[in-house]
Amino acid sequence: MSRLQHVTDAFVGVTETFGASVDPLVLADRLVGHCVRLTGAGSAGVMMVTARGRLRTVAVSDERADVLEMFQLQTGEGPCVDCWTTGAPVGAPDLPGHADRWPRFAVLAAEAGFRGAYAVPVMVHDQQVGALNLLVKPPGTLAADDLRLVSALSGVAATAMMQWRSDPARPSDILTRVQSVISAKASLETALGMLAAGGGITIAEAARTLRDYGLRNGVRPAEAAQSLLGRTLGLDTVLAAAPERPGPGPAHSGPAG
Structure with a gap:
């Protein structure tokens, strides 16, 4: 399959709200899976905000991402947390160079085999509802086009989650x-x-x-x-x-x- 076909399949997959076996968590799992397949990221995770304004992990691509997402929530330190706090994308292609910013996260991510970390806001219309984390192996850099793609993909996926209904459509x-x-x-x-x-x-x-x-x-x-x-x-x-x-x-x- 060409990259265009993979991208098309990704957008179709994260917006399928009528399938009997589909729910918001399925869409979130598809989102992180496509983000890894379509970019140079080694792992991905997505957090969304609760009614009390706290972030919670809703999907991860693998166990390493799960550990790093949980660490960010427990310590308030890391790209996803900063992305949520500022409402702006976060890019750290060289994590050792961000040791002052995230001293514990940078070490833990390096131990897990990651060189870089990125986060983009998850938006529904003009409201931020979470953050998407991308963890990158050496050399640790993601292309700007990849970041724009995952930003768009996360937005349509989140919108689809908001429109999902528990009763399957007839x-x-x-x-x-x-x-x-x-x-x-x-x-x-x-x-x-x-x-x-x-x-x-x-x-x-x-x-x-x-x-x-x-x-x-x-x-x-x-x-x-x-x-x-x-x-x-x-x-x-x-x-x-x-x-x-x-x-x-x-x-x-x-x-x-």
């Missing part, structure tokens, strides 16, 4: 959701037609206007469309969000005689 449930997508699209097209006719604009301009209205007011386009159809939102209110259209330019007089 085929009829899936068809109902598909129908809701189709209905939303039909309502949106009708609302765009109303905006275009009412404002004397094109459908493309109506779509941009509805999008701009939604961004300014924190409303989803489909929700705004339903409000327009239900007459609880006026056309003029939405059209007011449209950028001004350029008027005709000044008339040109003929060359001076």
Whole structure:
């Protein structure tokens, strides 16, 4: 398989919320497994925050990662803890050079055979819900593209975990959701037609206007469309969000005689 196929399989695997044998912990296990397979990391672990604001390990790729994750939680020292505290990625490709920062973690990681350590925030929308730890064998460096990949992968995996339901979806449930997508699209097209006719604009301009209205007011386009159809939102209110259209330019007089 090509790398692109492996990446595709990874994103599909961490977003499968309808499988009967899938739960959030399965998704977390898949996440750390794919992070190891797709990068130069030797081990990986993911922590997520509890309702009390404390980090807890939810998945590790192997026993070494488990020990190092547990050590970070017990001592408050290490890349995952710093990543959670600062909300920013942490990179330590040369752990011995970070002995002042993490004196005990650096030694323990070296004893486990790791030269470098990285951590990236786990995000759901714009809210951090945890941190993903990557432990690297010598020479200890991960490519920037690898870090961007695992950051994106952890984000979609965490979002899928939030959307998981304990009751397995039935085929009829899936068809109902598909129908809701189709209905939303039909309502949106009708609302765009109303905006275009009412404002004397094109459908493309109506779509941009509805999008701009939604961004300014924190409303989803489909929700705004339903409000327009239900007459609880006026056309003029939405059209007011449209950028001004350029008027005709000044008339040109003929060359001076």
